[in-house]
Each structure stands twice: as structure tokens, then as C-alpha cells.
Amino acid sequence: MLNKENLEKATALFARYPEKKAALLPILWIAQEQEGWISTDMMKYVGDLVGVPYAHVMGVVTFYTMFNDKKLGRHHIEVCTNVSCMLRGSDKIVAAAEKVCGTKLGSTSADGRFTLSEVECMGACGGAPMLAIGEEYHEHLTAEKAEQILTNLK
Amino acid sequence: MEKYILPEIPNYHQIDVYEQHGGYAALKKVLQMKPDEVIEEVKKSGLRGRGGACFPTGMKWSFMPKGNERPKYLAVNGDESEPGTFKDRQIFELNPHMMIEGILIGCYAMGITSAYIYIRGEYGKWIRMVDKALADAYAKGYIGQNILGTGFSTNIYTHKGAGAYICGEESALMNSVEGDRGYPRIKPPFPAQKGLWSSPTTINNVETMTNVPLIINKGADWYSKIGVAKHPGPILVGISGHVNRPGVYEVPTGVPLLTLINDPQYGGGVPGNKRIKAVIPGGSSTMVLRGENLEGVNMDADSLKAAGSSVGTAGLMVMDEDTDMVRVLARIAHFYHHESCGQCTPCREGTGWLEKMLHRFEHNEARQADVDMLVNVANQIEGNTICALGDAAAWPVQSFVKRFREEFEKRVRTAEHSAA
Secondary structure, three states: OOOHHHHHHHHHHHHHOOOHHHHHHHHHHHHHHHHOOOOHHHHHHHHHHHOOOHHHHHHHHHHOOOOOOOOOOOEEEEEEOOHHHHHOOHHHHHHHHHHHHOOOOOEEOOOOOEEEEEEOOOOOHHHOOOEEEOOEEEOOOOHHHHHHHHHOOO | OOOOOOOOOOOOOOHHHHHHOOOOHHHHHHOOOOHHHHHHHHHHHOOEOOOOOOOEHHHHHHOOOOOOOOOOEEEEEEOOOOOOOOOHHHHHHHOHHHHHHHHHHHHHHHOOOEEEEEEOHHHHHHHHHHHHHHHHHHHOOOOEOOHHHOOOOEEEEEEEOOOOHHHHOHHHHHHHHOOOOOOOOOOOOOOOOOOHHHOOEEEEEHHHHHHHHHHHHHOHHHHHOOEEOOEEOEEEEEEEEOOOOOEEEEEEOOOEHHHHHHOOOOOOOOHHHOOEEEEEOOOOOOOOEEHHHOOOOEOOHHHHHHOOOOOOOOEEEEEEOOOOHHHHHHHHHHHHHHHOOOOOHHHHHHHHHHHHHHHHHHOOOOOHHHHHHHHHHHHHHOOOOOOOHHHHHHHHHHHHHHHOHHHHHHHHHHHHHHHO
């Protein structure tokens, strides 16, 4: 369930659109920011709030890669491996991240600290290679820099 | 050349600084004009969309029905997900008010009362920057009810995407705004007849809108003389890959690709002075060009078309002589397979086939017949899907095999040798 403050934020969004359904993505964002992921119960709750069936909400959540229907590790590390990053050595960033996080690309470390994902182009090609920790972009990386940044995460 | 879209003025993203340098003067000017005069001016300027398709902006605006029987909407496309493209992010960060001013001018010209700036979800930080700029513009009375006392009202909101390349396709973007999966719609009906909530809608790219105040302030004649005549204006070129100075550079259209790559004020040359093996001129979906064929090829729609590619989003990816073209194409194929929305069989299945086949090439397991089969599969996707993602997946394959066939055949021979 959304907490009181977030419920107010969510309902305020309805005024932006002629139909309530349009607030679905923004409200799912609020839900995910609150919980870190979107559970089945949350999908049902958001569906009721927006006035669409649970199946519709699940369809949307599973379509968009940024909505998580599973819990992630404490830190979500995303390494771009698309062309511009690949040309500038993203292989080495992946290797460094796998080493520090102790888990392979596409998985969560056993201690639950890191979820490591391959990500498609994040629009940081001028700062390639790059990785993102949550919303924070880290660009112009070397393997050493990547290792250092990740090692410093608690 | 002087810079207009990304001027080097400290704190230009702040509304006060923007106003001190003439910001929102174009809006004030437009509010004294008739809406049709505004559309005429944009038409006359020759501005073409900066999102990839190069469609004339003024003409697009003129497709919107007159009158207000139904509400009309504007969607501003800041999904920016084409690999190699990172220009709109610069506008959000460095010049959001010029974009907002352009949006307001578009709204006035087309009689629109709600605009949505659709920004990719990964740009959370930049969405907050735009939200701040919007709040400041609301506070100054540039957005909202009865703008500057003229009786004209419009609202502008950001709408955050959630990680789907396909939402950069205009009809998928509209579905995403409406709270659905980002599935492209069959056209016709076109958005100007039936777009957001079945009402007339225009979709313009972020950079396109940022050009509009310039046209109003300085006049269509002035604007149309920047760069090349058929595709005029300043353009943001994102240079990435094997260059010394990757980044976004504002140039007039028509600058030679070799200048963009080698000039010390732009790409600054290839590291280690290596030879350029290939460039992808306008984001990953545009056709690859061989390095030795770049002489006389310029960054504008006609020149790149003549060279057998397209300007796309002007995201120029440079590859040096050591680049493994098979691996690059395999990575591109992986991307399009990942991003196919799954509606149309040729794209859903075909992009998967392409990825699997290219995986075989990458690991020296391909057969000779696979070289032509790659192109065959790509040909069967192209033109057979609801939206252009199918084409975007096919073009790289067709052009890589056509222009670097020897690299694909080399991978075959290794396989046949090891089999023998």
C-alpha cells in the first residue's frame, strides 16, 4: 500500500490527464520508489486506485524493464554493454563489476548486496564506458575506477 | 559558429539567466501573432524533425485540425534510447527553458492546452531538472492559465518512461502516456487525427522544439540560411566510440563527417591515429558506412541518403581499424531483439533469429549459407511490421553484410575449417 504522503502524491497526478489510467506509470514509479519493487499485492492496489484490472497492471509492469516485480539487491548496478560502451571497453567494466559484486551479470549476489544487470544504451555514449548505481551515472570509467566505486558501496 | 541550442553561457538553465539573454521573448512575440502565422514561419524556416525521420516540422503542425471541438495534445519525445544518441539529455541539463519556450509556441500555434514531455525512465536526474524548470516557468506565468494576460492557457507535464526503447516510436509513446504497454499503433489513423485519447495529437522531438524559439526570434529567413538549404539549422551531433573527444557538439547541418571525427574542436581524431574502419552516422539503426568512403559525406539528410545511410539522430559512432564488425552487429542485433515489443511476428521472431545467427558468427560457428540467410531474414522483417523497429533491426544487418561481407565470410571459413 502507498503511505499517506505517497497516496496524496499519486491522487494529485490524476488532474494531469483526461483519463485516470494515464497515471498508471507515474503511480507505479511512486510505488517502486517506496518499496524498491512492485509486489502482486501492490499491483492489485494500484489497479484499484487507477481503475484498471490487476491483469492490466501486471501487463504494464512486465513490459517495462525498469519496473521490478522481484526484490533487488541493496544496490542495483547496471552496466551498459551497447555499441558505444563496448567500443570503449565495457567488457572490462563487466569483469570488474562481477569481481567486486561477487556475482554474474544478470543476478543478485548471495549476500543480497548487489544486483548486477546488463543495461541497454543509457544515453551516456559520450562518457562511455559507464555504469549506473540506481539513478546515478558513473561515466568515463576504467576497470580500476569501476572497482573503486563499487568497493566503496556499503 | 555561434551556438544557439547549447550556448556557452554559465547557468543558462536558470530561468533568470535565460531571461537576461532574451529568453521567453519569442513566446511574447508569438502571442501577438495569429497561430497560422506561427505555423507559416516554422514551415518557411525549413526546420525538420531531429528525432530521426527528418519530417518537416511546420508541415506536421499544419496537419492538426483547426478549431477546438476536441481537445488537442502535444507529446514531446525525450525517450532518447537509440544507441549512440545522447543529445536531448544535454538540452534537459543545459537549456531546458528554450525547449519549454518552443513547446509553448507549438501549443499556441496548434491550439493545444496540454503537453507531455515523455522522458526515458533512466533519466531520473534530468527529469527533476526539467520539472524544476517547469515549476519556475509556471511561477513566472509563462505556463498555466491566462499566460502573460493574453487569455491563452496551456499546461506542460513531464511523463516518465520505464525502460522501453519502443516508446520512442510516436504511437507507442502515446500508449505509454495513456498507461498501457508501449505497443505501436497501426497508421492510419495518424496522430493528427487520432492520437492521445483519440484526440488530435502532434509528437515532436525535444531538440526540434528547442529550435523553435530561434526561428521566431531571428526569423525563418535567417534560420533557413544556417547549414544546408534542404535540412537547415543547428544540429546536435553526438560523437562516440573511437574518438579522442567523445561528446555532443552543436554544428550547422552539412559539416563533413571527417571534420566531425578529426577536428580538434569536435571528435579530435581516432586514438593512436588509427584508420577509421567504419562509422554509423545517426544511431544504431542507420546504415553503416566504410571508413574509406567518407570523403564528401556530410551530416545532413540528403548527403547521408546519397551515401547510402541516413542522418537519424546524428549519433555518430566511430569504429577504428581493429574493430570486430561481426561483434558490433551481434550486439546491435541483441539490442533489437531485446527491444522488440512482440506485436508483429516478423520482428518478434526475426530479431531473435538474427541474434542467434550472429551469435554463431561471433563464435566462428556459422555456415557459408548463413551469410545470405542473415540478409534474407532481415529483408523479411523490413516493411512487414506495424512500426519502424523492424526496419531499424533490418538495416544494420543489410548494410553490415553488404559493406563488410568479407568479415562475415572469414568467420564462416574458420568454422568450415574446424569442421573439416
